[in-house]
Amino acid sequence: MIKVGIPRGLYYYDYFPLWKSFFDSLNIELVSSDKTTKDILNLGIENCVDEACLPVKIFHGHVVYLRDKVDYMFIPKYISLYKREYNCPKHLGIANMIYHSIGDLPQLIAPKIKLNSNEDFKSAIYSIGKMFTKDKSLLNKAYKESMLSHKKHLDWLKIENMPRIKKLDNISEKIKILILGHSYNIYDDFVNMNILQKLVEMDIEIITPDDIPEKEYRQYSDGFSKRIFWTGGRKVVGAAYALIENKEVDGIIYLSAFGCGLDSVLIHIVEQKARSENIPFMIMTFDEQTGEAGFNTRFEAFIDMMKWRNGFENNISTFR
Ligand code: SF4
Incomplete structure (x- = not known):
């Protein structure tokens, strides 16, 4: 059986089930790399340019x-997923980066996913399938199965459906924190040192941009005088604005990789909004040197501050 490898990084967390169903339907084995480890990170550091952000280095390690x-x-080169929008330039160029930095690669399949032109996902998927089969009915079946899996995956990403996150009880009593950032920073437990589980164990209710309906976060991200044209940026900003304006969140932790160009803008937009509504906001920036002890101390102090503020000070800061 033909084996196709898919690195567990970047948009893997958004699209793996779609590709898995697609290749399964074509009787091709899709093999993903293991979860990120220190060894995989080190492979990435050795094989990637120094200037790249951490998620790109990790992606190299998985390859x-x-x-x-x-x-x-x-x-896949995820160039654009919506009309008049683009992804981060590193997503656009990742296949080329890999091609030029890593030797002895198996044959690369690097289709362009470019949905701002006349293409839709269907034609993008067909062009990949045609590399392996000419059977149209098989391609149709593969397309339908992959779309079904993608829809299920979007539901699974909602915190309440994540099997690895313990179920919450007494939700209304809990502090509710929005974990913000790109999907590969939120869902790669090695990168974020398992912050989701740690927060749940501290009795905190967590919410991520995937819990906000797409229509809602896109509506909120439309309200800027200068249009946000990064798809990932619209999700981050729109989700934060939706929750802040509807008073559905008590605090925000932004998970950001050192060297992320998009985040340098997005963090600023969200932070301003959070401050204007008196919502505690913290940025956790990580790179290959970040240690877990320092990371834990910072977010634990943030949670303590929030509990103290909510419980004893009627939402007034300590020095007023
Ligand atoms: S959005 Fe930021 S973290 Fe993601 S690939 Fe681009 S630069 Fe790296």
Whole structure:
């Protein structure tokens, strides 16, 4: 059976189930790399340019991990997912970066996902499938299955449906924190040092941008005089604005990778909004040097501050 490798990084967290169903339907084995570890990170650091952000380095590590285990390496170029919008330039160029930085690669499959032109996801998917089969009915079936899986995955991403996160009880009593950032920072437990589970164990209710309906966060991200044209940016900003304006969140933790160009703008927009509504806001920036003890101390202090403020000070800061 043909084996196609998919690195567990960047948009893996958004699209893996879609691609898995697609390749399964074509009788092709889709093999993903293991969860990120220190070894995978080190492989990434050794094989990537120094200036890249942490998620891109980690992606390189996953490619090196997989390269001897598969016949093809699958790295879609997610150029645009909506009309008049683009993704971060690193998503656009990741396949080329990999091609030029890592040797002895299996054959690269790097289709362009470019939905701002006349293409839709269907034609993008068909163009990949045609590399392996000419059977139209098989391609149709693969397309339908993949869309179904993608829809299920979007539901699964909602915090209440995540099996690895313990179920919450007494939700209305709890402090509610929005964990903000790009999906690969929120869902890669190695990168964020398992912050979601740690917060739940501290009796905190957590919410992520995936819990906000797409229509709602896109509506909120439309309200700027200068249009936000990064799809990832619209999700981050729109989700934060929706929750802040509807008073549905007590605090925000922004998970950001050092060197992220988009975040340098997005953090500023969200922070301003949070401050204007008196919502506690904290940025957790990580790179390959970040230690877990320092990371834990910072967010634990943030939670303590929130509990103290909510419980004893009637939402007034300590020095007023
Ligand atoms: S959005 Fe930021 S973290 Fe993500 S790939 Fe681009 S620069 Fe890196």
